[in-house]
Amino acid sequence: MVPMSVTEYNSQQRAAILLLAREGVCQAVRTGSVELPDITSLEPFLREDRACFVTLESHAELRGCIGSLQATRPLGHDLLHNACGAALYDYRFEALQASEPVQVSVSILSPLEEMSFSSESDLLAQLIPREDGLLIQAGRNRATFLPVVWEGLPTPELFLRALKRKAALPADYWSDQVKAWRYHSEYFAEEGEKPACE
Incomplete structure (x- = not known):
């Protein structure tokens, strides 16, 4: 994309x-x-x-x-x-x-682009700070952060942990069922x- x-x-x-x-x-x-x-x-x-x-x-x-x-x-x-x-x-x-x-x-x-990754560390490695917006979903839990949110959460680790909390998931949550989409704005x-x- x-x-x-x-x-x-x-x-x-x-x-x-x-x-x-x-x-x-x-x-x-x-x-x-x-x-x-x-x-x-x-x-x-x-x-x-x-x-x-x-x-x-x-x-x-x-x-x-x-x-x-x-x-x-x-x-x-x-x-x-x-x-x-x-x-x-x-x-x-x-x-x-x-x-x-x-x-x-x-x-x-x-448009949303579905991401392919093998682990949480793989997903983190693919994120481009200040460029990527991210939507995550785990079962019925889902949430998104716009690219502008990187201003307050400047590393992929902080960004993803906070996004999981927004999705009502524990910050350290991970599952093979997690899906993610990136976008720009x-x-x-x-x-x-x-x-x-x-």
Whole structure:
């Protein structure tokens, strides 16, 4: 698989993507849901089926993160849906309030690539820090970390141990039944924080 270019979207497109995500957050906070526009009203790059994550940070701490791992709908719709989810439906947090300051960031994912490995050490050796996003699954337990998470977990060992905990597995868990998929993402964020809905 060819890694997604980190410059697939130009500065104007990135600004439009962030604005749409911000509108989704505001609409969700105000009304409890989002309205998905007619696809023909969207710019061509927003009509392509893509998977994305919308992340909210407040006071430099995570405040919500919801996304899609596989492309099943136009990027514009996925953005709005995930912005609403990050604002209201991330189970780790209370629903966002209009006055709360947040910074919105977006990660647009490449297709998942299933990994082949013989052991945990083999999987660790294949991971590329700061480039790979990782999805792991063991039975019904599954979780993912976006590539941006490497900033706080800079080694493959730390990254995988924390991801296993996110999947509700012990940090030292391993089984021959573990499956893993890697992906890349294009990440960009707003400048600073501002109220969720002004």
